[in-house]
Amino acid sequence: MADRTTRRRAVATVCLSGTLEDKLTAAAGAGFDGIEVFEPDLVASPWSPAELAARCADLGLSVDLYQPFRDLDSTDPATVRRNQRRARVKFDVMADLGVDTVLVCSAVAPDAVRDDDELTAQLAATADLAADRGLRIAYEALAWGTHVSTWDHSWRVVQAADHPALGLCLDSFHVLSRGGDPAGFAAVPGEKLFFLQLADAPQLAMDVLQWSRHHRLFPGQGAFDLPAFLGAVLAAGYGGPLSLEVFNDVFRQSDPARTAVDAMRSLLALEAALPVDPLVLPAAPELTGHAFTELAVDGVSGPVVAEVLDRLGFAHTGQHRSKPVQLWEQGAARVLLNAGVRTADGEASVVALAVESADPTASAARAEALLAPVLPRSRGNAEAELSAVAAPDGTQVFFTRTGPDGWPADFLPTHATAPGAGLTRTDHVGLTQPFDAYDEAGLFYDSVLGLDPGSGTEVAAPFGLVRSRGVTTPDRAVRLALSVSLLRRGGGWTPGVPDPQHVAFATDDVVATARALRAAGAPLLAVPANYHDDLDARLELDPALLADLREHGLLYDVDPDGAFLHLYTEVLGGRVFFEVVQRLAGYDGYGAVNTPVRMAAHRRARARG
Numbered sequence: 073m074a075d076r077t078t079r080r081r082a083v084a085t086v087c088l089s090g091t092l093e094d095k096l097t098a099a100a101g102a103g104f105d106g107i108e109v110f111e112p113d114l115v116a117s118p119w120s121p122a123e124l125a126a127r128c129a130d131l132g133l134s135v136d137l138y139q140p141f142r143d144l145d146s147t148d149p150a151t152v153r154r155n156q157r158r159a160r161v162k163f164d165v166m167a168d169l170g171v172d173t174v175l176v177c178s179a180v181a182p183d184a185v186r187d188d189d190e191l192t193a194q195l196a197a198t199a200d201l202a203a204d205r206g207l208r209i210a211y212e213a214l215a216w217g218t219h220v221s222t223w224d225h226s227w228r229v230v231q232a233a234d235h236p237a238l239g240l241c242l243d244s245f246h247v248l249s250r251g252g253d254p255a256g257f258a259a260v261p262g263e264k265l266f267f268l269q270l271a272d273a274p275q276l277a278m279d280v281l282q283w284s285r286h287h288r289l290f291p292g293q294g295a296f297d298l299p300a301f302l303g304a305v306l307a308a309g310y311g312g313p314l315s316l317e318v319f320n321d322v323f324r325q326s327d328p329a330r331t332a333v334d335a336m337r338s339l340l341a342l343e344a345a346l347p348v349d350p351l352v353l354p355a356a357p358e359l360t361g362h363a364f365t366e367l368a369v370d371g372v373s374g375p376v377v378a379e380v381l382d383r384l385g386f387a388h389t390g391q392h393r394s395k396p397v398q399l400w401e402q403g404a405a406r407v408l409l410n411a412g413v414r415t416a417d418g419e420a421s422v423v424a425l426a427v428e429s430a431d432p433t434a435s436a437a438r439a440e441a442l443l444a445p446v447l448p449r450s451r452g453n454a455e456a457e458l459s460a461v462a463a464p465d466g467t468q469v470f471f472t473r474t475g476p477d478g479w480p481a482d483f484l485p486t487h488a489t490a491p492g493a494g495l496t497r498t499d500h501v502g503l504t505q506p507f508d509a510y511d512e513a514g515l516f517y518d519s520v521l522g523l524d525p526g527s528g529t530e531v532a533a534p535f536g537l538v539r540s541r542g543v544t545t546p547d548r549a550v551r552l553a554l555s556v557s558l559l560r561r562g563g564g565w566t567p568g569v570p571d572p573q574h575v576a577f578a579t580d581d582v583v584a585t586a587r588a589l590r591a592a593g594a595p596l597l598a599v600p601a602n603y604h605d606d607l608d609a610r611l612e613l614d615p616a617l618l619a620d621l622r623e624h625g626l627l628y629d630v631d632p633d634g635a636f637l638h639l640y641t642e643v644l645g646g647r648v649f650f651e652v653v654q655r656l657a658g659y660d661g662y663g664a665v666n667t668p669v670r671m672a673a674h675r676r677a678r679a680r681g
């Protein structure tokens with residue numbers, strides 16, 4: 073387990089799906105120390121506030137914040153009177169809950185107080201009521217507050233009130249979505265920072281309320297610099313819990329136990345990235361390449377995939393000593409065909425990927441520290457240790473070292489050889505993610521494996537928008553291409569058509585490889601002439617290059633550094649295809665611009681077949 077610091081970690085009940093009971097169980101299960109109680113969760117609960125407090129205590133959770141109010145301040149005296157009464161009632165609830173800090177957000181109603189002196193007076197009056205009960209108010213500027221919408225404005229009001237029971241709640245979303253500068257926190261005395269809420273978000277140009285209510289993410293999943301933000305808050309002397317407050321459409325609907333683990337992983341990774349006093353996690357050992365990709369096959373899909381590997385120039389070089397698993401190799405490109413795990417009838421699918429680690433045991437230790445599910449491995453005699461964890465989409469990730477004493481020792485050599493077709497190694501593995509797993513997967517590969525997330529792109533494909541991003545080692549020895557269909561699966565509109573996954577192999581000469589594959593009768597995907605006509609129109613290609621692309625059915629892309637030539641096989645066993653790629657100069661992408669053409673061709677081939 074990760075080294076615990078004295079910092080406490082909390083999660084707002086609004087982050088998690090289900091009933092209050094479900095949320096508490098999930099938060100405690102993921103190792104949180106406390107929760108923020110969101111009022112609607114309490115109102116809908118059969119537990120009295122005291123019973124909730126007891127339940128939390130049983131689970132080892134404290135109640136760190138209570139959020140019962142909206143629109144506390146008002147220009148209407150009757151409303152002010154009603155709100156002060158409500159405050160008294162809610163302060164009684166707080167005594168039962170055993171929580172001393174209440175959140176008050178800046179008002180969003182039309183009757184919100186505009187005059188800072190009046191606002192200060194109303195907040196101070198409520199702070200008097202709180203102080204009488206030994207409670208305190210954390211005032212938070214909502215980014216869409218009617219008059220108070222920036223953190224520095226909320227600080228001016230708190231400063232003016234100069235009331236010991238009135239301090240600030242800083243929420244990273246509200247500060248960073250408005251372009252606020254965390255450097256300003258240095259001017260706030262630490263004891264005035266009553267509470268801290270952490271949320272990330274993707275960079276979107278949209279109404280800030282919609283952005284906040286639907287698109288918040290856990291730290292590390294979006295575009296905000298949360299290590300710098302948190303570093304500034306801690307440097308200012310904040311000593312309270314680090315609390316996640318993430319409103320997100322997917323998390324609201326997902327298994328709360330899983331979301332809570334994702335949330336805790338985000339906090340651990342954030343703390344490990346702090347500029348000062350970082351949390352110490354086991355280091356992520358260097359990953360030096362793809363060892364193999366494992367496909368689950370059955371009696372129908374196995375022979376289909378094996379035949380295509382043969383036509384791609386692979387040789388069936390090894391047979392597992394105790395399991396129905398074949399090893400296919402070409403250069404350092406390796407594929408395992410496993411007929412011993414369940415797969416849908418006739419389907420082939422990627423079930424595991426193995427990465428070369430400088431220290432597989434240390435890789436597994438880091439994964440465990442970051443709450444990755446560690447998978448049990450059934451080991452027979454003489455079978456090499458393979459540490460494995462489950463990625464969010466269920467793909468098994470092995471940490472291994474390919475050598476005489478490593479996993480290849482599990483395979484008896486067949487002594488088969490093949491002429492090869494110029495494939496040298498695995499360039500990347502393409503994993504289509506379930507929609508709910510996409511953001512979680514980015515954080516998982518970033519934090520657990522130490523892969524850098526790329527910026528990502530979106531293309532309009534035949535079955536809808538496809539979002540994708542690479543996650544890679546700094547030297548690009550390991551590359552995963554994660555993609556996701558927005559709203560639904562992307563394989564088609566027919567129920568039961570799964571999203572395809574793929575394995576891409578590198579070649580140093582894609583034209584020669586294409587020629588060899590064609591001669592061997594590999595089922596290469598046909599690319600329409602319109603595609604090459606458009607390439608020429610867009611890129612004014614050298615006629616000799618264009619002729620090669622046309623002749624061999626190659627796709628092409630350029631980025632500022634280089635160029636990318638690639639080809640695809642048809643989809644095999646309903647779910648998997650292979651890709652062959654040649655990277656020229658420093659091309660760093662995956663040809664995402666060509667995805668719609670590839671998907672249309674795959675659909676056409678399927679409709680024919």
Ligand SMILES: O=C(O)c1ccc(O)c(O)c1
Nearest residue numbers: 177212214243284285317
């Ligand atoms: O969206 C809201 O209303 C809301 C409520 C409480 C918060 O702390 C917050 O950041 C937003």
Ligand SMILES: [Mg+2]
Nearest residue numbers: 212243269317
């Ligand atoms: Mg907030």
